[in-house]
Amino acid sequence: MINNRSITTQFTIVFVVALLLVVGSFFLVLDSVYRTELKSQAETVADNVDAFGTWVSQYGRVWVRDNDKSFLGQVTLVNAPDAAGTGASAPADVWHFYSKNPALAQREFSEVVEKSNSSAKFRVTSHNYMNPVNKPDAFEVRALDRIRANHLAEYYETTPDNFRFARTLYVKASCLPCHASAENAPADVKTRYGTERGFGFREGEVAGIISVRLPARSFWKVATDVVGPLQIALLVSGFLVAVLFIQFAVVRPIKRVTRAAERISVGQQADLGAAGLSRSSANEMHQLILATERLRASLGLAMQRLIRKPAPPAPGGPPRSSTE
Numbered sequence: 001m002i003n004n005r006s007i008t009t010q011f012t013i014v015f016v017v018a019l020l021l022v023v024g025s026f027f028l029v030l031d032s033v034y035r036t037e038l039k040s041q042a043e044t045v046a047d048n049v050d051a052f053g054t055w056v057s058q059y060g061r062v063w064v065r066d067n068d069k070s071f072l073g074q075v076t077l078v079n080a081p082d083a084a085g086t087g088a089s090a091p092a093d094v095w096h097f098y099s100k101n102p103a104l105a106q107r108e109f110s111e112v113v114e115k116s117n118s119s120a121k122f123r124v125t126s127h128n129y130m131n132p133v134n135k136p137d138a139f140e141v142r143a144l145d146r147i148r149a150n151h152l153a154e155y156y157e158t159t160p161d162n163f164r165f166a167r168t169l170y171v172k173a174s175c176l177p178c179h180a181s182a183e184n185a186p187a188d189v190k191t192r193y194g195t196e197r198g199f200g201f202r203e204g205e206v207a208g209i210i211s212v213r214l215p216a217r218s219f220w221k222v223a224t225d226v227v228g229p230l231q232i233a234l235l236v237s238g239f240l241v242a243v244l245f246i247q248f249a250v251v252r253p254i255k256r257v258t259r260a261a262e263r264i265s266v267g268q269q270a271d272l273g274a275a276g277l278s279r280s281s282a283n284e285m286h287q288l289i290l291a292t293e294r295l296r297a298s299l300g301l302a303m304q305r306l307i308r309k310p311a312p313p314a315p316g317g318p319p320r321s322s323t324e
C-alpha cells in the first residue's frame with residue numbers, strides 16, 4: 001500500500017511518475033514539431049521537382065545536343081553552308097538533338113541529385129510505370145495503393161532511418177497523347193518504351209507520385225544524442241534538491257511534533273520549538289507546531305484543575321433519587 005509508505009518514498013514515486021509524464025509530453029511535442037518540419041522539407045523538395053517538370057512541359061520537351069544517353073525523340077540538324085548564301089563549299093555542321101519529356105528530365109534530375117551530397121533524394125514513379133527504372137519500391141507501392149484507394153493528395157511514413165513522402169500526380173489532358181493508349185502514342189515513345197506499360201490512363205486519375213526520401217534519425221538515436229551525463233546529473237541534482245526540501249520542510253518537523261506529542265501524552269516535558277515561531281506565519285508546519293503547543297498548554301491547565309478539585313463521587317455510591 002503506497003498510502004503506508006513514508007512521505008519520502010511517496011514523494012520519490014510521485015517525482016518519477018511526474019517526470020515520466022513531463023518527458024512523455026515533451027517527447028510528443030518534439031516529435032510532432034520534428035515531423036512537421038520533415039514534412040515541410042519534403043513538400044519543398046516535391047514543389048521543386050514539380051516546378052522543374054513544369055519548366056520542361058512549358059516547352060513540351062526540351063532538346064539537348066549530342067547526348068544520346070536517354071531521350072525520347074531525335075533530330076539531326078545540318079547547317080549547309082550553301083543555305084547561308086556564301087557559296088563556299090565548307091564542310092556542313094551536323095548536330096544531333098535529343099528530346100526529353102518532363103518525366104524523363106525529372107528522372108535525370110533525380111539521378112544527378114542521387115549522386116550529389118544533398119541529403120534529400122526523390123524520384124517520380126507510378127503503379128503503371130513506363131520505364132522499368134522507375135519501378136516503385138515497397139514504400140512507394142504502399143503509398144500508391146493508399147493514395148489510389150483513399151483518394152489522398154499525399155502520404156508519408158517514418159521508417160527507422162528515413163522520412164518517406166509521396167505527393168500525388170494526376171493525369172491532365174496534356175498527358176494523354178503519350179499515356180492514354182499505346183496505339184495513339186508518339187512513335188518514339190513506342191519504340192523506346194514498348195506498348196505494354198505506362199498507357200491506359202484517363203484524365204483525373206492518379207498518374208503516379210513524386211516520392212521524396214529524407215534521412216530521419218529514430219527517437220532513440222535523437223534521445224541518446226540529447227541526453228548525456230550533464231543532463232542526467234542536472235536531473236539527479238533536481239531530484240536531490242526536492243528530496244532535501246521535503247526532508248527539512250516536512251519530514252523532520254513532523255517527526256519532531258510526533259515525538260513531542262508522544263511525550264506530552266504520557267505527561268512528560270516536551271519542547272516543540274514553538275518559541276521563535278510567529279502566529280501569522282503562512283507555513284502550515286509552523287501552524288501545526290503552534291496548535292500543538294496550545295494543545296499542550298491547555299492539557300497542562302486541565303491537569304492542574306483536575307489535581308486541585310475534590311474527586312467526584314465514586315460511580316458505585318448510593319443513587320440520588322429525583323423524587324426526594
Ligand code: HEC
Nearest residue numbers: 101103104107124125126129130131134175178198207208
Ligand atoms: C511526350 C510524351 C509524354 C507526355 C506528354 C507525358 N509523359 Fe509521362 N512519361 C513519358 C515517358 C517517355 C516516361 C518515361 C520516362 C523515363 O524514362 O523515366 C514517362 C514517365 C512518367 C512517369 C514516371 C513513371 C513511369 O511511367 O516511368 C509519370 C508519373 C508520368 N510520366 C506522368 C505523366 C503526367 C502526369 C503527364 C502529364 C502532366 C505526363 N506524364 C506526360 C512520356 C510522356
